[in-house]
Amino acid sequence: MSEAALSHRSPLTAVAMSGGLDSSVTAWLLAREGMPVVGLSMLLWDESEQPGRATADPASRSGRCCGALDLGDARRVARQAGIPHYTLRMDAEFREKVVDPFVDDYLHGRTPIPCVGCNTWVKFDLLLDKARSFGAERVATGHYARIVEGPEGLELHRAVDDAKDQSYFLFELSQEQLAASLFPLGEMTKTRVRELAREAGLAVAEKGESMEICFVAGGIREFVESQVELRPERFASDAGESPLEVLHEPAELVNESGEVLGHGQPYYRYTVGQRRGLGLAAPEPLYVLGVEPGANRVVVGEQDKLYAHGLTGERLSWIAGEPPVPAGGELEATVRIRARHPGVRCTVRRLPGDPAGERAEIEFAEPQRGVAPGQAAVLYDGTRVLGGCWIESALG
Numbered sequence: 001m002s003e004a005a006l007s008h009r010s011p012l013t014a015v016a017m018s019g020g021l022d023s024s025v026t027a028w029l030l031a032r033e034g035m036p037v038v039g040l041s042m043l044l045w046d047e048s049e050q051p052g053r054a055t056a057d058p059a060s061r062s063g064r065c066c067g068a069l070d071l072g073d074a075r076r077v078a079r080q081a082g083i084p085h086y087t088l089r090m091d092a093e094f095r096e097k098v099v100d101p102f103v104d105d106y107l108h109g110r111t112p113i114p115c116v117g118c119n120t121w122v123k124f125d126l127l128l129d130k131a132r133s134f135g136a137e138r139v140a141t142g143h144y145a146r147i148v149e150g151p152e153g154l155e156l157h158r159a160v161d162d163a164k165d166q167s168y169f170l171f172e173l174s175q176e177q178l179a180a181s182l183f184p185l186g187e188m189t190k191t192r193v194r195e196l197a198r199e200a201g202l203a204v205a206e207k208g209e210s211m212e213i214c215f216v217a218g219g220i221r222e223f224v225e226s227q228v229e230l231r232p233e234r235f236a237s238d239a240g241e242s243p244l245e246v247l248h249e250p251a252e253l254v255n256e257s258g259e260v261l262g263h264g265q266p267y268y269r270y271t272v273g274q275r276r277g278l279g280l281a282a283p284e285p286l287y288v289l290g291v292e293p294g295a296n297r298v299v300v301g302e303q304d305k306l307y308a309h310g311l312t313g314e315r316l317s318w319i320a321g322e323p324p325v326p327a328g329g330e331l332e333a334t335v336r337i338r339a340r341h342p343g344v345r346c347t348v349r350r351l352p353g354d355p356a357g358e359r360a361e362i363e364f365a366e367p368q369r370g371v372a373p374g375q376a377a378v379l380y381d382g383t384r385v386l387g388g389c390w391i392e393s394a395l396g
Contacts, residue, residue, distance in 0.1 A: 012036045013182060014131035015140045016123055017078065017085065019070030022142025024077040024204045025193050026184050030140060031081040032200075038134055039078040039085035041071045042127060044094040045215040076203040088130055090122065097121040099215060100234055103227045106220075106268045107235055107243055109291035110374025113169070113339070114213060119143075120172040128180055138180045145170055146186035147178050148384075154178040156319050158383040161189040168339050171378045171388035172317050221269045252297040253280060256289065261300065267291050270298045272394075273306060273370035290394075291373075307367035308396060310346070311337070313360045313377050313389030324386065328352045333379040333386060335362055337371055344368055348379060360389055 015027040017039040030037045071087055078085030098117045105112035123141060131139050144159035145167040153175055159165040173181070185193055197205035216223045228235055228243045235243040251267040252260050261280050264270070274288040278300060287306055290299040318324065325331040331348040345365035350357060362377055371394035378388035 010035050011137035012038060012135050013138050013140050014038050014040045014127075014134060014136035015083075016127055016142075017041045017074040018142075019073035019077075019204070020142065020209070021197055021204050021207050022144075022185055022193060024074070024142075024202055025197050026140050026142045027077060027083060028081045028200050028202060029184050029196070031083050037081075037083045038136060039074060039081075039083050040127065040131060040134070041074045041085065041087045042090045042094075042122070043071060043087055044091055044122070045099070046091050073204050073207070080200070080202060086134070088127075090126065093126050094118070094122060094215075097126075099227070103224050104235055105374050106224045107228070107246065107293065109267060109293040111271045111372045112374045113376055114215075115169045116172060116376055119169055124173055124177045124181060128177070138182055140182035140184060142185055143170065143183050144185055144190075145183050147181060147183060153320055156385040157186075158380075158385070159186045164190045167385050168336055168376065168378045171319070171376060171385055173319065175319070175321050178319070224268060249296060252295075253278065253300055254297050256299060256301050256305065264298065267293050267296055267298055272372040306369045308364070308371040308394035309367055310361060310363040310395035311371050311377060312392045312395065313362060314358060314392045316350075316358050316360050316387065316389040318387035319385055320387075323350065323357050325350055327354065327357060333381055335364070336378050336380070337368060337391065338375055343380060346379075359392075361395070363395070
């Protein structure tokens with residue numbers, strides 16, 4: 001088949017090019033197959049114009065993902081692949097959908113996962129809309145996950161490379177979003193992806209991976225503080241006071257009975273499961289069991305108290321669209337409560353009196369350690385992602 005005929009029959013695909021290894025290989029693979037491809041990069045985080053942010057290091061101004069240096073790599077790879085490339089400035093949308101909710105979660109005592117919001121609202125929503133303005137019908141990314149045609153619609157499955165699987169971060173995607181998505185790396189191992197980059201001589205073949213939160217160049221708590229100080233009007237605290245006051249108010253450290261053991265840092269600097277930095281003398285090591293921002297206190301206790309028999313979840317969503325369990329009904333599944341959690345068998349119960357089906361109770365087959373509000377509980381049937389919810393609280 002001629003290239004002209006292939007181009008006529010194949011829809012235009014936009015590749016989300018971050019400048020990293022995975023998205024670069026994705027673009028190169030599709031171009032090599034003769035697909036009509038356009039590379040789209042998103043400038044998501046640029047603090048260079050903010051007061052006190054001037055620095056000689058461009059990477060620290062723009063972050064470590066989709067910043068100025070990474071987008072330069074994306075342009076180089078696009079030239080190597082022979083595809084057009086455009087950069088879209090989307091930092092305002094990224095702040096609204098990802099950064100501000102991230103800061104807000106910490107101020108409300110939660111431990112957020114910004115990568116989920118970035119996927120749900122930026123890459124597979126806002127970017128998809130912009131891709132369509134270029135004439136593209138779908139967006140391809142370097143995610144390690146698989147889309148499978150099932151008997152009742154599209155299914156999201158774990159990647160072949162279990163160590164690199166990213167399906168956990170995609171649990172909120174809808175049928176419409178999956179239909180407009182392409183994950184070419186889902187059947188590959190990371191080792192093979194790097195081999196392909198070397199064989200193609202791509203500029204990013206030896207580029208390392210960023211394992212941290214892409215828009216945070218230093219410590220997370222310091223980032224939260226800097227954002228509140230710059231834009232206090234964007235945030236509020238559970239206690240109803242100014243978020244600026246929260247930044248400097250020591251939290252009470254209490255045991256499960258409410259006895260005050262001491263005072264520490266502001267409450268948002270603590271996360272469930274934390275051991276270091278408590279500054280308390282005790283016969284046994286103490287861990288953070290919970291954060292109560294409204295009372296400005298942090299509950300601590302011994303390690304065995306970190307284990308929970310289940311959790312309550314909110315904002316429940318299902319890949320299939322329709323819930324596979326009726327209101328008040330039960331579902332057997334496997335749940336992962338963190339990105340690298342191995343998973344545990346569970347019973348999912350949709351709570352009665354919730355006609356919208358947005359809340360659930362999940363009971364573990366075995367107690368699990370460190371159930372943290374703000375994290376996601378993602379449900380699986382084998383390799384298939386059923387959906388998930390956001391952890392509201394642990395069930396003792």
